[in-house]
Amino acid sequence: MDETSPRQTAAQHESGDGLLRPLRSPTSRRFLVTVGVLAFAVESVLLVVIPPATGFESSLIAAYPPVFWAVFTVVLVTATLLFVAAGAFGSGWRAGFLLLAANYGVFFFLPLHRGYHLYDRSRADSLGHLGMVKEVLIEGSAPVVFYPLEHLLIAEFSMTGFELAPSRYLFSFLFTLLFIASVGILLRRLTGQSRAVGFGLLGATPLVFAEFQVRIHPAIFSFMLVPVVLYLVERIRDDHDLSDVGALLLVAAAVVFFHPMTTVLLCLVLATVVVFQRVYRRLTTETPRPISPYLPLVVVPTAVTWYLGFNRTKVAVQGVLFNLFGSGDRGLARDQLQQAQEGGLSLAQLLVRLFQKYGVVLLVCVLAGLFVLHVLLQYRRRRTSYADTYVSTQFVVGVGVTIAFLFMYLVAFDPIRVSRYMITMAVIAVGMLAYRANEGEIRVSGRPVGRAVTVVVVLGIVAAALLGTFVGTTYWVNMHMTEPEYQGTEFVLDNHDPGLHVWTHHISVKMQWYIYGDRTHHFPFPMGPDYQIPERLGYLEHDRASATYGEAYVVTNEHDTTFYQADYFTPRQRETLFLYDESDVARMGRDPTVNHVYTNGGFEGWLVQNGTSSGAPS
Secondary structure, eight states: OOOOOHHHHHHHIIIIIHHHGGGTSHHHHHHHHHHHHHHHHHHHHHHHHSOOOSSOOSOTGGGSOHHHHHHHHHHHHHHHHHHHHHHHHSOOHHHHHHHHHHHHHHHHTHHHHTTOSEEOOTTOHHHHHHHHHHHHHHHSSOOSSSOOHHHHHHHHHHTTTOOHHHHHHHHHHHHHHHHHHHHHHHHHHHHSOTTHHHHHHHHTOSOTTGGGGGSOOHHHHHHTTHHHHHHHHHHHHHHOOHHHHHHHHHHHHHHHHHOHHHHHHHHHHHHHHHHHHHHHHHHSSOOOOOOOTTGGGGTHHHHHHHHTTOHHHHHHHHHHHHHHHSTTOOOHHHHHHHHHHHTTOOHHHHHHHHHHHHHHHHHHHHHHHHHHHHHHHHHHTTOOOHHHHHHHHHHHHHHHHHHHHHHSOSSOOOHHHHTHHHHHHHHHHHHHHHHHHHHTOOEETTEEOHHHHHHHHHHHHHHHHHHTTTTTTSSOTTOEEOHHHHHHHHHHHHHSOTTSOEEBSSOOHHHHHHHHOGGGTTSOOSSOTTOBOOGGGGTTTOSSHHHHHSSEEEEEOGGGGTGGGOTTSOHHHHHHHOOOOHHHHHHHHHOTTEEEEEEETTEEEEEEOSSOOOSOOO
């Protein structure tokens, strides 16, 4: 652990303290707290008075007026400044954390306030995970899946009477708070300074996992435990306390039952700890307390014992090996570029979209890169720090892992998901950068640049935090599952003739899992991808629905006539995405070969017969 020398303290006053002097006074910090509380009060009033959604809405963010997001930003900035004040002067982080938690509490529960049945629909992974939770509640046993912990936790909570959909928002919120807090205590341990907590909280303020952070996703939830693991490792390295070893074993076991790929990455994190320490002791005169070379084994026995009991493990390993060495590999980066080209976006539009989606990660990683540059300059001056070099090494290893995943599809597609090692270490590195800037240790050509770096970090964190909330695409467009859609899909699945297909748009088999539980994973799904509604409901080519569908069911939904109008899409994209509108639905209602068998708030069920229709279906 690092200690602050008299020379560093003087440098701190020289470079950073002057800039932060307005925050030194307790009166100033109380003023910030007052501003934050008042802004949050206004935000809460607006949340109550704005009426809920009356139908399908494309954008959750656009449903709230600019004044709402203005006061949301005030609370966010206030919390950020309180973290900076705490890092510089040792107090204020608790008030900042409470303000941030309250603000994010509103953000995570916005779908509930809007009256959504659920934020997530169609092919969203959350539907499958919630289906597994329902299976636990129905069957009273763990789901047949080799990462059951998330589902068991949510099921246990739901048994207390808390509804399933709110539980989904609550767990996303709680894991986010755990991640932010654990980064703060990790920095305190690495630096040996209690006020470093403020800078750790500052670095972890943005919702760096973006859209995955507002969903239930075991790959992300499990990696949010990594700062806790690193904190326990540092405690073990310093104190060699058996209670810390027990806590580490417990958290490592939780990661194993959370997600298999995170288990592999956690082994790499721990192996990096061991290898780094030995290399560092050889290359420098500093002699940090040793850590056992068998540290990664806290994960391996549990992982091997658990995962070898599942046939899916063998299938997953074979899939990874095929993608590594087989001819089917396309690579994520190339796949993402191809999708952008097919969307018809200009270069400027593509860059804006990418920044909206991944800007929070980019900003945090750029700041982390500045910290790595600082460490390299310190190494040239032979003024290395164990904590700085350790955090930088973990970040660089994370970058390597990300590159491997981005250019070689192994187990997942999304860049944020496959970058979670790099993102987590980048957050820790940003906190360390802010701490070193405040200590006056960052210099260029011998001149302290702590002020400039502090300003860059604060502005970067605020910008990243805004991109991670309402400026970016954390809440993706067209993910509103309405109550009529849920009820209507359930009705169709319950009452359709198994001998007839059901033509729909954007309703996947995961809806079946969500409605009935994952035990229906292998049940026939009547709304398969081969039965997608054609343009204009088929009336461009035929005058009668029977000529298009034969004898079958057709489902029309308010989503289908609305989703393409989202402001997110360009005019060209709206033209491409258009499928049908209300005039086509009205024409189907007049079609003599069609029976109208179900209606509920924009969700319509139709039975198409080969001859002229008369009567209701059986």
